[in-house]
Amino acid sequence: MTSQFLRRYSMYNMITLLLLLVPVSVVLLSLLKRRRKRKGNEPPLIKGWIPWIGCGLDFRRNALRFLQNLQKKHGSIFTVAMGGRCFTFITDARDYSSITKISHKLSFKKAVGDVSGRVFHLKNHSDLPRGREIFSEFLHGTGLADLDSTSARIMQETITKKISIDWTQTGLLQLCHEILFPSVFRTLFDQDGDCDDAAMSQAMRDFRHFDNMFVGMALGTASAKLEAAERLWNTLNKLSELGRGHDMIKRRDEVLRQKSYESRIGKEALSILWASLSNSVTTLFWALHFVLRDPSALRDIRNEIDTVRANKCMDDSSSGDFTMKELGQMRLLDCAIKETMRLTSSSMSARQILDDVEFYAPSEKKIIRLRKDDVLLMPYQLTHSDPEIYENPAEFRHDRFLTEAGASKDFFKKCVKVHGYLKPFGDGPSLCPGRHWAQLMIKRAFIAMLENFDIRLSDVSISTPTIDRFGFGILHPNVDENVLLRTNRTDSYCT
Ligand code: HEM
Known part of the structure; x- marks a missing residue:
């Protein structure tokens, strides 16, 4: 039975x-x-063995190592199938300028449209300009000088509030947020200081939560319905209605109102706030982390700041903020910030391929064919960590980009000069419009930290970059480093 x-x-x-x-x-x-097959001049195709997912899991596990392995095996250009789509990676700096020549067949807006739709709740509207003309008016030349002087003044006010004669313990990343967040927020959206300290702290907490969730929302692994984002939209919306923003923001809001897209104003504002802050804060964090832990870098950069300060004091004993020209004289500081971004930037430029197109790739010495509807990606970290371009690429060298005479250094690969050896701000038509302002703010905040405070980093929690934000700008630290600080001056910079 x-x-x-x-x-x-x-x-x-x-x-x-x-x-x-x-x-x-x-x-x-x-x-x-x-499943698709490689045709003619197309790059090698790596499909992975899981249908639809393709190589997605290997990429998520450790994108840099995965791409470096493929580069060794297949050369500098290859196509990878992931998540039902095909991505062609351009991994050699020698090919960037050839890509710029075919930019009429590529679209940045289409490539990133899905991500900004999901994260910022901003649908692509074809009648809306990207706003690059507005950005270039206010983020270059006289517009930039005006923006920089406003943010420098607000930053100085913010730092003055932090000055304390007692040792205070905090996190280094937290400190960088506390200095840059109010400076950027008030400069762009709240010039009259309508938000009090409590509202500013809430906005900063909301921003940090939004930023921490960013990659999950972008990849669709986390819900994009965040109370923090809604609170920020509402605050930014109200400030826009009151007309408290910088002229650059007012001009952008005007375009939205003319096209009857008022409901986008707070969301667009959050996207600009995020673009302005997310990478700037982490760059400042890593620059302080590297320099404060490297005695020779700290000594050289301090000497440089002190020299420019001494000359300034001889000219005008009452002056505080450095001018843009004086900041330009600090070549070592500039170099240390570039070196910081070389080591920590994981940015990738993305372009949707609009039509089948061919280009000559100097790295492979042959014509490459790209296929319509694939996405082209340029992961600059492979260039930034290329041992053929940079000696000991994992090491922080504060003077790496300067010759002994203090001039800009050239970089070579296989004896050929490399032009695009450093690309933390992207490239081509989507090159970051805020790059000059970002570097001015980071330098000002860095100098203010050294000039105003005794700073001691703890050796208990030393940060390393996390790899899970690959492709989304400057990498975040795995832990926030403990820092002790107290003021080292009470009055004027000039004694
Ligand atoms: C260290 C700080 C910064 C870094 C590393 C950085 C990096 C980048 C990168 C990699 C891109 C994409 C480029 C591409 O796809 O080729 C970008 C785009 C952008 N950035 Fe920045 N950025 C920084 C600061 C700023 C600041 C202060 C602003 C202020 C306005 C800003 C505004 C923008 C905007 C609006 C875009 C989109 C451009 C477009 O749609 O064409 N960024 N940034």
Whole structure:
């Protein structure tokens, strides 16, 4: 009886299993049959073995190592199937200028549209300009000088509030947020200081939460419905209605109102706040982390700041903030910030390929064909960590980009000069419009930290960059470093 039951039971199981397996195998086989094949001059195609997912899991595990391995095996240009799409990676700096030449067949807006739609809740509207003309008016020349002087004044006010003669313990990343967040927020959106300290702290907490969730929201692994984001939209919306923003923001809001897109104002504002702050704060954090832990870098940069300060004091004993020209004289500081970004930036420029197109790739010495609807990605970290371009690429060298005479250094690969050896701000038509302002703010905040405070980093929690934000700008630290600080001056910079 029992054996009869078991026989019948296992027969049912077999039938159920077969019923399940047949359709699954048919789907898998048809997916495998439909999987694309490499044609003619197209780059090598790496499909991975899991249908649809392709190489997605390997990429998420450690993107840099995965791409470096593929580069060694297949050369500098290859196509990878992930998540039902194909991505062509351009990994050699010698090819960037060839890509710029075919930019009419590529679209940045289409490539990033899905991400900004999900994260910022901003649908692509074809009648809305990207705003690059407005950015270039206010982020270059006289517009930049005006923006910089406002943010420098607000930053100085923010730092003055932090000055304390007692040792205070905090996190270095937290401190960088506390200095840059109010400076950027008030400069762009709240010039009259309508937000009091409590409102500013809440906005900063909301921003940090939004920023921490950013990658998950962008990849679709976390919900993009955040109370923090809604609070920020509402605050930014109200400030826009009151007309408290910088002229650059007012001009952008005007365009939105003319096109009857008022409901986008707070969301657009959050996207500009995020673009302005997210990478600037982490760059400042890593610059302080590297320099404060490197005695020779700290000594050289301090000397440089002190020299420019001494000359300034001879000219005008009452002056505080450095001018843009004086900041330009601090070549070592500039170099240390560039070196910081070389080590910690994981930015990738993305372009949707609008039509089949060919270009000559100097790195491979041949014509490469790109396929319509694929996405082109330029992961600059592969260039930034290329040992053929940079000696000991994992090391922080504060003077790496300068010759002994203090001039800008050239970089070579296989004896050929490399032009795009450093790209933390992207490239081509999507090159970051805020790059000059960002570097001015980071330098000002860095100098203010050294000039105003005794700072001691703790050796208990030393940060390392996390790899899970690959492709989304400057990498975040795994832990916030403990820092002790107290003021080292009470009055004027000039004694
Ligand atoms: C250290 C700080 C910063 C870094 C590392 C950085 C980096 C970048 C990168 C990599 C891109 C994308 C470029 C590409 O796809 O090729 C970008 C775009 C952008 N950045 Fe920055 N950025 C910084 C600061 C700023 C600041 C202060 C602003 C202020 C306005 C800003 C505004 C923008 C905007 C609006 C875009 C989008 C450009 C477009 O749509 O064409 N960024 N940034």
